[in-house]
Amino acid sequence: MLRNSENLPRAFRLAGLCVALAGAASAQPFMPNYDESKVPQYTLPDALVMANGRKVADAKMWQTTRRPEILELFRTHVYGRNPGPPAKIKFEVTSLDRKALGGLATRKEISVFFTGKKDGPKMDILLYLPNDAKTRVPAFLGMNFEGNHTIHSDPGISLPTQWKRASPGAAVTENRARAESRGQQASRWQVEKILQRGYAVATIFYGDVEPDFADGWKLGVRGALSQAGTNTTFAPDEWGAIAAWAWGLSRALDYLETDKDIDAKRVAVIGHSRLGKTALWAGAEDERFAIVISNDSGCGGAALSKREFGETVERINTSFPHWFCGNFKKYNRKESELPVDQHELIALVAPRPVYVASAEEDHWADPLGEFLSAKNAEPAYRLFGKRGLGVEERPAVNHPVGDTIGYHIRTGKHDVTEYDWEQYLNFAARHFGK
Ligand code: GTR
Numbered sequence: 001m002l003r004n005s006e007n008l009p010r011a012f013r014l015a016g017l018c019v020a021l022a023g024a025a026s027a028q029p030f031m032p033n034y035d036e037s038k039v040p041q042y043t044l045p046d047a048l049v050m051a052n053g054r055k056v057a058d059a060k061m062w063q064t065t066r067r068p069e070i071l072e073l074f075r076t077h078v079y080g081r082n083p084g085p086p087a088k089i090k091f092e093v094t095s096l097d098r099k100a101l102g103g104l105a106t107r108k109e110i111s112v113f114f115t116g117k118k119d120g121p122k123m124d125i126l127l128y129l130p131n132d133a134k135t136r137v138p139a140f141l142g143m144n145f146e147g148n149h150t151i152h153s154d155p156g157i158s159l160p161t162q163w164k165r166a167s168p169g170a171a172v173t174e175n176r177a178r179a180e181s182r183g184q185q186a187s188r189w190q191v192e193k194i195l196q197r198g199y200a201v202a203t204i205f206y207g208d209v210e211p212d213f214a215d216g217w218k219l220g221v222r223g224a225l226s227q228a229g230t231n232t233t234f235a236p237d238e239w240g241a242i243a244a245w246a247w248g249l250s251r252a253l254d255y256l257e258t259d260k261d262i263d264a265k266r267v268a269v270i271g272h273s274r275l276g277k278t279a280l281w282a283g284a285e286d287e288r289f290a291i292v293i294s295n296d297s298g299c300g301g302a303a304l305s306k307r308e309f310g311e312t313v314e315r316i317n318t319s320f321p322h323w324f325c326g327n328f329k330k331y332n333r334k335e336s337e338l339p340v341d342q343h344e345l346i347a348l349v350a351p352r353p354v355y356v357a358s359a360e361e362d363h364w365a366d367p368l369g370e371f372l373s374a375k376n377a378e379p380a381y382r383l384f385g386k387r388g389l390g391v392e393e394r395p396a397v398n399h400p401v402g403d404t405i406g407y408h409i410r411t412g413k414h415d416v417t418e419y420d421w422e423q424y425l426n427f428a429a430r431h432f433g434k
Pocket of ligand 1: 276298311319
């Protein structure tokens, strides 16, 4: 007879201990692992092996069979399924200034009415076009955190009308933005630099598509486009907020395709942090995006979940229960059971160029896990005869590397800096042939 746990095999004792701790741990503060030696043993799913065990033989098989299979896995288990493009979308240019930014740019603002109805859900695109362009220009498109008016101090930018979080210094009254916050996020956008390099910049306040809190969907597209409206109960594989924001980026691209000043075949989608996760998912779902750029996107973005380094699946699902689909919660503390990992999200971008950027002090986002994702996406690129990263080891800080897959880790914190933009502009110039 087994009297005590001493007599049990070690694995059983450990399992029992874990269950006991799991009960207690829910009340404990989360302690992220930042110790490489404590990263669990993990096996990444092979991006080139089908669910039925067959090996992907070539680019055609990837494109027609394996890519759709991986995309479905991410829809079902991670981000959730979006409802597809709306039937009656309408665009309206609401402002136009051909002499913005001292004559450097044309500034346009465009309202996108998702259901074609003016009193229905909408988002507002801010678009700057370089005035010295002779032909259609390529563009960078990304969502912003605080409102279009925060990406530049230009007083002509309209303030957002959607719900906005009140936080210290954010200049918000009754959940609406005030003008004092103009230009607050300008360092993250580098508008003049982008224009001078010959690109347009398009951006949308992410709160236009869905305010970022657990019940925010009731004020955003997920509520507005669901039959039951604010009474909706989402199925476990229906879209979460990240999928909604990504869907919004595709709707912005729908508009850009109609704008004769834009070369819509050369649009790079970009995002930082949660909006970096969003940019990656937008680039996976929508192959019209010609380049995909992830800035410090971390857990649920470029970082490998199975490393459990920094932010974990359980932690992100607890802090932000609305970001991912219901099914993703099944993998709380069960990363090893995830049928995908984030290198396959990057592989979904293949053969299009993708850039993953990390910051040295951004341990929470797991810089090494972001690099390893980029590295493990390479086999998909090789099917197309592309080198991908082309390096074996993570490069030193401030040494950008890569071919079709770009990567850098820069000094400093979780942020988007001028240095990051320099690399993205160089990368885009290389791939867009500018
Ligand atoms: C953090 C979150 C990260 C990242 C970040 C951000 O609180 O844990 O996953 O998305 O927010 O978006 O700034």
